[in-house]
Each structure stands twice: as C-alpha cells, then as structure tokens.
Amino acid sequence: MPVSCAAFGCKSRYTVEAREKGITFHRFPKSNPVLLDKWRLAIRRATSTGQLWMPSRYQRLCSLHFEESCFDTTGQTKRLRDDVIPSIFSFPSELQLAMAPASVRLKMASPSAPSEPTPGEAVNGTPKVETAPANKEASISSQVQLQDHIYFIPDVETLKRKLRASEDSRVQKEKELRNAKDREKRLRQTCPSIYQELGKKNLLTPHLQEMLQSYRDIPLELFMKPECEYSVQQRLFALTLQLYNPGAYKYLRNTIKLPLPSARKLRQWLKTYCDKPGLNYLVLEALLKKKKENPPLYTRACLVVDTMSIQQHITFDSQQNELVGFVNLGKGADASGSQEVASEALVLMLVGIAGHWKAPIAYFFIKSLTPEAQKQLVLHALHELSDNGFEIVAVSMERHQRNEEMCTLLGCQFTDPTELQTYFSLPDSEHKHYVIFDVSNEQQMIRDMLKDSGTIQSPDGTIMWQYIDNLMSLRKTAAMHTGSNQLSSHVAAFSQLPKITLVVNTLSNTVAQALAMLQELKCEPFAGCTATVCFIQIIDRLSDILTSKSTRVKGDKGPVNRTNLQHKLDVLQETKEYLLTLTTSDNACLYKCPSAQCILGLLVNITSFMALLPTLLLDQEYVLTHRFSPDHLKIFLNGIQKADGSDNKPTAMNLKRAIRRLLSQCGVWNLYNPQQNEISFDHITEDDRVPCSFRQHLASPFQQNSIMLPDHYYSSRVLNFMLQNSEVYITGWVVRKAFSQLACDKCRWALVTGDTPQDFRNAYHLLQSKDGGDFVPSTGTIKTVLTAEKELHHMLNYQTFKHSTFPLVLEHRVLSLLGSADIFDLKEHITLTELGIENHHFQLLRLITSLYCALRQAYVVKVTQRIQYQAHVTKILTKPIHVFNENI
Structure with a gap:
C-alpha cells in the first residue's frame, strides 16, 4: 500500500526518490494520547463536521515537518526523539490569519501598521513557514478557531447536496x-x-x-x-x-426460465478422468491421437452398450481416498452429493470397424435405470464422439425390454416387422446410427421359443422340437449301449453316422446334418423332419453371416467383401422373407405372437446389415460382422464376475479396479504418475508384455504401451529377474537421496557407475542423467547398503538399544566392518580430503548408512514394538504364584 504524508499541501510519498533525498516517514504517537493531541493541533486538519481530525494507523508524517534537532541519528536508523512536535508546515494565508494571536491580527488589520509581508505571502518567492503555538492556551484557541473556520466547514449548499x-x-x-x-x-x-x-x-x-x-x-x-x-x-x-x-x-x-445448464454443460459434467465413472476423456484423447496418425482405422467404430448388476456395497478406495459404490454419473455429479447406493453399472465400449481395436470409453454407477435415462446417457456419448470426429455407424446391445424402449425413444420403429426402421439420427444431424442386437442371444431365444411351443408352421412343413429331442435321447441311448451286440434299429442307425458332436446350441448345422442322415436311413422317429432341418440350416447360416470373425475363412463364416456382397445380401433377403412366413399352429403370423417376438431381433439385424454393409464397403475392403457383436463387452464383464472365483455379483470397486487395470495395461493412465498418460518399457519385447487379466479377442488400440500394475502378478521373464534384485532397487533410492546432500562431484560419481551392464536382467536402471545416459548404483554403494541391512537385523535380534542412539550405533558398526577399504574407488581423492581422521570415504559411509536407517525407521519401530509386546506378554504369563500356608 503506498504511503503519503498526511500534512496539508505536502506531496511527499514513500518512493525511491524520497529515500535518496533522505525523507523518512513516521507514525503518529497513538500510544501517547497527550502527544497525539499536540500533533493533531499542529497539523490543523478538521473533518467535514468541524471536528478535529484523527489519523488512522496507516497514515504517516514525513520528516520535512520536523526540525533537525527533533531527530536522533546516532543509530543506523533515523528516529524521532521523545515528545517532539511537528512545526514546519505551509498553510494558506487565511488559515494563518485565523490562527494568529489577537494582537497580531489587529496589527495586520490596522492601516498604520508598517507594511510587512503577511504569513501567507511569499518573501523573495519563498512562502513563509508558520510555527505552531507552543503554549496550551494558544492550542485551545487554535482548536476553537479551527472548528469554526470556513475552510474546514463546507457551505450550506454543499451540505444540502450531500444530504x-x-x-x-x-x-x-x-x-x-x-x-x-x-x-x-x-x-x-x-x-x-x-x-x-x-x-x-x-x-x-x-x-x-x-x-x-x-x-x-x-x-x-x-x-x-x-x-x-x-x-x-x-x-x-x-x-x-x-x-x-x-x-x-x-x-x-x-x-x-430456471437457470438450468445446457446440454453441452451437462455433457461436461459427465466427463471424468483416470478410472472414475463417467465419459473418460483420457481414452478419448488417446483415440484422437491414434485417429490423427491413422484416420481410416480409427474413425469408424461401433458403440457397444451393456449393463451389469452389481452388489449394493460401499467400499473405500485408499488410492484415491473416496467411497465407491454410490450412484455416480461423472466428475460433475460424483458420490459426494449422492447418498443412493448403486445396483447396476452401465458400460460403453467402442469397437473399431476397420481397425483391430476396442476401448471402454465410459461407465456409470446407476440405480433403477429407466429407458429414458439410458437413452440420454447414450446420446451424450454419441454427441461427444461426434464432436471429436468419430463416425459411429451402429449401436450394439442385447435385446430386452429396456433396450427396446430406449431404441423406440431414439426414433426406431419395431412395431411392424414388415416396415422396420432400425436406425436413428442425432438432432441436427443426418448421419444414421443403426441398431444391432446380439445374434447369439437371439438364436438362444428362438431355441427356447421352439422348445416351449413345440411346433411352428413353415412353407416346407411343420417344424417340431420333438425331432431334436429324439436325437438327443438317441445319442444318450447309443452312449449307454456302447460295446453291446444287441442294439435296436434306431441305435444301430445312429451308430452308422459319422462322429457328431452335439454342441450346446441345438440349432446348429451339425444337428441339421444328423437329422437329415437319420431321415435318409428311414428311422421312424425322424420321418418328415425336412422342415425342421431346413429351419435349422437357415438359422445357422444367418448366424454365420452375422458373426464372421476371421479373414482367412471362406463361405458364410468369411468376411463380407465386394465380391460376395450381393450373394450375402440375397441370402439375408431370403432369410427375412422366410422368417416373415412362419406361423403358429393357429395360422397366425409368428412375428405377431407375443410369445414369439424372438424373431424380431433377427429381423432388425437383417434390416440393419442390408443397409449398412454396402455403405461400409465403399471405403473398406472387407467387413467382419463380429465387430458389431456385444461379445466384446460381455467378455470383459464376465471376466470381472469370475475374477474373485465366486458366483456373487461383483462390487462397484471390482469394476473400477478392472477398468483401472485395463487402462493401465493400455498405457492410457499411469498409476504412478497421473500427469504422464503414456509410458512404456523400451527393453521389454512384445512377448514379455504385462499380461492382462481379461484377455480380449480384439487387441487394444494402444498395444505399444504398457505399464506396471501394483496388484498384478507378472509372468515376464525380464521383469521377474529385475524385481529379484531388491538390493539394487533400495540402493537406487538411497543414492537419489544422497545426491541432494552431496556437494562433491567426485563423491557423486563414486555412488553410481556409467558402465553398461553385461546382462540387463542383473540390474535395474533407476538413475538417469540429464543427457539421457543410464546409470546404476555402484558396487561399493550396494555393499554398504547390504552391510547396513545385515547389521540392522543383527541388532534387532540379539541386542537391546535406544531409538535415539540407533542410527549412531548402526553407523559405528558399518564403519568398523568396512573400515578404510576403498570400496567406492575414490583413490587419491581420499588423501586429498583428509582432515585429521576424517575424509570423504568415511563421510560417504556415514551418509549412506544414515539414509538407509531413515528408510528402515518404520520397520525398526514396528519390530521393536512387537518385541516389547512379546516380552510384556511373557512377563504376565510367567508371573510366579506364591503359595501361603494357612497354619503360619
């Protein structure tokens, strides 16, 4: 705060120029009220009401208003003497006339008086300086006249304006x-x-x-x-x-007109960082970086949506110091404001269509999620991806009531299977997002429907579950009579078939082939199963086309390319027409029957792929339809459920840890340094990568990055060898601490070695110079640490000591054992630094030992307390029992 002089007309300020001129500023004597009143009268300042002005504690008076005799300059600072009063001021002429004694005013007013310059006039161009009255009567008179003077009291008009x-x-x-x-x-x-x-x-x-x-x-x-x-x-x-x-x-x-935030602001609240619930912007930034490097592989993707039931359980996360398990939608609405315990987790994963990658972009802890709420979360994710330049061609999910209602709210129409609308668009956007349901789940639902209903009418005849049931029973009977010579005609016919493995999915091509061959062998239980065989073959062929995984496979299970596109589109169209012709035993359309809505999912998938595949092949050589399957997310969620080896529902903390491990394995988030998002081990080959607990069919988009996981078991040969050298790791920590306390460069270089190890597995590079060279602790430093460790355990096991003298005792024992042997390779530097019996060799030994002792201090305290507790318990349990004789 700038300091200015409080005297009238004085323009002195506390500046560099003022200090050079020797001007000093002094406080008002607040501690001496009598002297303060004298200073106030000498300054002659009044308030607007006519009262005598009172200075504040921040106001000062400069040294120009004091005589030279008022200062004490004997010390280093210029100080005022006791009981001095400022006397040098430059007041206006009317104020000086009003403050003068009565006799002086009369003389000045008389015309016969000799012509003298008035107090306010200039003499030879220099204003005359007025001295304050010295006696008490003059001070009182001055105070009265000061309060009544027109200079200090504004006129009536001014007062009226202020009022x-x-x-x-x-x-x-x-x-x-x-x-x-x-x-x-x-x-x-x-x-x-x-x-x-x-x-x-x-x-x-x-x-x-x-x-x-x-x-x-x-x-x-x-x-x-x-x-x-x-x-x-x-x-x-x-x-x-x-x-x-x-x-x-x-x-x-x-x-x-409530001031509620916009949709963009809400989307910002849903964002999060590291492994917390919400839209993970670290993953988005990493994907954006990949997309910038290779746009064709990372621009087009499929959004997979799935929910997982979790236990209503609250767990404390010690790494991030927070409670996990409450409803949590992102950074803007975390668990600090919610008291509801989550029962579900909504997970969103992005799967590449052209590239071989996938990444979880968001997850939310929710409770009783409605279709409308799920729709809004999916829309927020799609808006964020669209704003970042990603092209989401499809949204994949399982088909159940909530997901169907969500798709209807998004704009899809599933009411009439003959006129399906299986896509939706974002507001103010013409890009279509197609809906695709889980093919394997739809196939399972059709099997259950056929098993429950028993029969379905098709253009080829009656489709009956009894044929499949007879085949399963015949297989069991053949297995029971293996090796017997007396076989029925049915079992004998079954034994003539090639080896058939009946998989869990009974609507497979294997079952269709078995039924067809048994019909050719004229087995009575399988007579007339042509319609059933045709139905199974059509469903199996559709499943193969919609779940193609490999580019090396030919036929229906192979990828869709420009060559076979028209053929597969024809197959899809024929399958769609076939499904629409299926009826119940009452001749009602199967798709209209409430219990037979299972074919709706297949019809939706056929419609979506028929519109989507030609568009994708305009920019791609081939399309693997398995990229649109929710299996990618199911594998991840099933791995979480099986991680603890129990059938219980996972907790919110289990899901968070799985996300943390996956992000760390991908290199998106560094557990040890969150500011550094991507790190990798340059010396680890691809085969020695840190394994992930949840191995995926598709590779991560960040394969080249890897990171150590604190709660993970490593199978890497290189890492195992490195972690076995614990003495090198501990010594590296000691050396880093010693560098901050050493001023001698020769001693610094003695603690490390710049020679490259012959085998990288025998040392761990913990130190790095500014120019990028790698260093490891020297042999002498490691030997000193190992000696200190050995003596520390010896002292804890066989001796008693005080904590105050423990470091000194340990230093003494290390010095006694190592002595003056030049283990640091200091050579002539030892003699150059000798001072009595001291030199840099012994100083290094003491420094390393003391730093190691500080590192192990917590362990020493813990062991000492345990020993004392054991001794105390032993003393209590072995207390002698005195037996008294009653006759004494």
Missing part, C-alpha cells in the same frame, strides 16, 4: 431491499409449485417423483443463476431431471 445524495441513496437501498424480499417470497412460492406445475402438465412420472423426493425442500440458491459455478446439489438435480425426464427439464428451462 440529498444520502437521502437518494437511502431510498434506493430501501427499494432494492423491498425487491429482494419480493423475489424471495416469489421463489418460496415457486419451489412447491414446480412439482404441481409439472404434475398438471403430466411431465412427472411416479419413478421420477420418487427420485426427486430428496429435492422436495430445494434451497433457494438452486434456482438462482450461479455467479461462477453450479453447486453439487444443483448438478445432481439438473442431471437427474434431464436424464429421467428431458421434457420436464426443457419445460423448466424454456418456460419457467
């Missing part, structure tokens, strides 16, 4: 206070009426009312526009309302 200004300010403040009270009253009426208004508009569902019950007593600041950032409660309320009822959210934002 009017203060009155206007008071009226304005009263008006603002009244308006604030009215706004508060209206807001108090608005809070309960919001639910009533939404109820009248039919915008609140019972489920949403239950979820918003905790916001029934919403504080007023929730409806006030935030100055800088929304609070946690505001974020939770806005996200909950927007996810579960965007119509009500839009009504409150546009009609009621």
